[in-house]
Amino acid sequence: MLPLQLHPESHVPLYIQIRDQLRSLVFSGVLRPGDRIPASRDLARQLGVHRTTVANAYAELEAEGLIHGHVGRGTFITGAAARTPQPPAPATAAGSDGVRWESLFADERGEEALSRLLPQIPSGAISFVAAKPSAEHFPLDEMRACAQSVLRSDGQRILQLGSSDGYGPLRQALLEFLRSEGLAVREEQLLITDGGQQSLDLLCKAFLRPGDAVLMENPTYPGAIAIFASARVRTIAVPVSAVGGNDARPREPGLDLGALEAALVQNRAKLILLTPDFQNPTGLTMSIAARRRVLELAAQYQVPVVEDHIYARLRFTGTPLPSLKALDRVGTVIQLDSFSKVGFPGLRVGWCLAPERVIERLRLVKQITDLHTDQLAQAVLAEFTRRGGFARHLARMRRVYAARLAALEAAMERHMPEGVHWTRPQGGMCVWVTLPPGMDSSELLIHARERGVLFAPGRYFFFQSPQPNTLRLGFAAVEERKIARGVAVLGEVLRQQMRRQERSRRESGARVSLV
């Protein structure tokens, strides 16, 4: 039996795990030229995975020339394997250079799920992978005019070393914009950052030491999982359920407030990280009662709440709810915000609202992290906001995304087989899909990719108890016709996979009865 060990909870797809481990066995000499390897069906049974998973791994190894199939005889390690002294990857890892880098790195991290959300999309593919804005709606002429204007009026200051709390005109424009939305914020309560991901890094540096505990929604944004893992912070899961329990135990979908309180009782948490509006990845929104309860708990247990507000302005239907920050009477909320979702993620500008004492500290941390945020981007966004462009763009994008969400929902209704559930967000950029139990969305992705359709498997978003039968569809950057086509393909591939699963279940049942 081959000594393969799979990690289903890993972000690395199973077929890649199998491929890489088999390759290692060849290069380490455990498998030699001429050795026969198990039929894909047998190895699949041994590993407890679908046969397609093994077939995919074999296909890649065959493409590399390491294995070869002979009709009627089986699959064998080729002679080429012997002539390749080392695989390409370990060559750079072990190093022809003077330093054994692996032994010097602070930890043994693999590729993050985050990497897989920033992929190179094959041209022609329909990608629901990212939660990012629609580039074809960027107001390029207006942005160009803003760039011209600020470089003309304030070029020397923009290009010179700046201030760690942000470029003055952007700070002013933002305070005014926030005031127009009904949030009275003083200048000392605002820090400009490079966006939501950096804000998390700054919070991590300002508040957390290795071993400290943070309460987070599970599933959540992979960038939060990654930064806390890298800082060796303990992340404690507060479940967010998309499907309302089961028939026996029906439950409100969303954040489990009972679990939040239990986690607060059981852990000395330093922070609670929540996304009340259009949560990533589920698209769910917390009710106002739930928001009030969260603030009560935060006050009671004296734990600050970090509110991720980056999607909140993208509400298409329903009544806007006050943010935790707006409801906060005692100053326990740190609100993270950004232009990335409502504007332009290529400009790395976000901001942070918090009590002065916290902003003061975050400013020092920001300074040692990168001195300050890029000032050309800040100036262009300041001018864009000052001219009312931000408000106009937002209004326009709400309509665009609302239409895309409607198209997605219509296509889902039409193409998804029975037993598939999905969330019904009132805004944001994502819909969260739950496949029937036993399905694996990573497997589904392999087949969907072959048909030119991509999405994010649910496992990227869990830092505990991953649910392999979930996936996220980011709809904002996909135009309506492509949404319809993409979902149709997903529906077909899913039906195929369900049929295959059904068949193999029946087959293995048959085998069992033969034994």
Add this chain to the structure above:
Amino acid sequence: MLPLQLHPESHVPLYIQIRDQLRSLVFSGVLRPGDRIPASRDLARQLGVHRTTVANAYAELEAEGLIHGHVGRGTFITGAAARTPQPPAPATAAGSDGVRWESLFADERGEEALSRLLPQIPSGAISFVAAKPSAEHFPLDEMRACAQSVLRSDGQRILQLGSSDGYGPLRQALLEFLRSEGLAVREEQLLITDGGQQSLDLLCKAFLRPGDAVLMENPTYPGAIAIFASARVRTIAVPVSAVGGNDARPREPGLDLGALEAALVQNRAKLILLTPDFQNPTGLTMSIAARRRVLELAAQYQVPVVEDHIYARLRFTGTPLPSLKALDRVGTVIQLDSFSKVGFPGLRVGWCLAPERVIERLRLVKQITDLHTDQLAQAVLAEFTRRGGFARHLARMRRVYAARLAALEAAMERHMPEGVHWTRPQGGMCVWVTLPPGMDSSELLIHARERGVLFAPGRYFFFQSPQPNTLRLGFAAVEERKIARGVAVLGEVLRQQMRRQERSRRESGARVSLV
């Protein structure tokens, strides 16, 4: 006797320490309205500081209305002190809000020296504080044309979510530029960052755990001191001496290679951080023999060298020396570079050259730190470099800065009293000044500031064994006439201070002989 405790090694000037501690004594009720406080001369003697230091503290407290001097009787706490229930600073610190933030922060950090190098300069002042480029020479028209061009040709991509290793066209432009300088770098060996400070942060995350040791020049760049301190990394000093020993033990100025080797023997260092060209703050450059020796030691002890290369292109005279990276045959060097010193620090763009294995890791760390660097800044700099603007601007700025350095040196020769020494850099942005023993540049700064001239006291740059009689003059952003005027003022103030010191030495000598 007043229970005051001064910390001469702190970055906080002594007079501020005295002011704040006296204020606390008033607000805590230890000192009450009507209490008499010691004459400045007496308190100075008690604390072992110059009388002016205490006088400065008293002047500020008097301006706040907390103390008042009565001719012939002494200085008293005023009645106003009683009516001010709490000082302004502690009010926000203790917090009227619900959370005791101080208890939640990861550490107890005060203001960093770094903050003091990014100050709001009073208008009209002559500031030698920062090492930053000359803003009036920024090629604004050209930059505006570049911004127009890239937003027109590639606007959608620039404003959309990008890649963690950098914007493609900038990567290509940089590789070509580096090749034109004679450095053959492969694409896999390059990572775009937000500048030198972020590169240090990324290295810190990729390589260092709390307690790990890094060897650094002492004095060095305060941003390096700050980021390693915040990560709880041990920094081990390798002395850089500006003055060549003394007459009894003459020594080559620069990095102490013997101390470097001793530190490598005594510590399991993870990294050696060096600035071979125009070191900040001393302006010194390592000889080629010293560079070769550093690489030998690095190979022998298997410790990577991080080479800060951000000033290297600013050579005005003498022969350019190959960088550590260029001399490196085995791949132990990680080179940090940036547009900030040679171009525009307001655009936060730098880069990192390293073996592929390291870049791969740094890319993952970059991603969890801020996803990617701002793309508008990257695109503008790519276009600027591609058009040859970078090379042209660099050639021009070398001439500008050479003239400024010459003006500084001429003014120093003319105005500095005997016993003052300074480095003679062949490039860069800083000259390092050593005052006669016993002088304190922080004291000097108080008086210079009153006359409208600012500089950076040497203590900001030491993380061990600070030399209070040192200071850094950043000349690049100061035009020649202001340089002449500023140095003349410094010379005058310094002579005054030396006379005062001489007098007080004689006086205390006299007192001693009276006793």
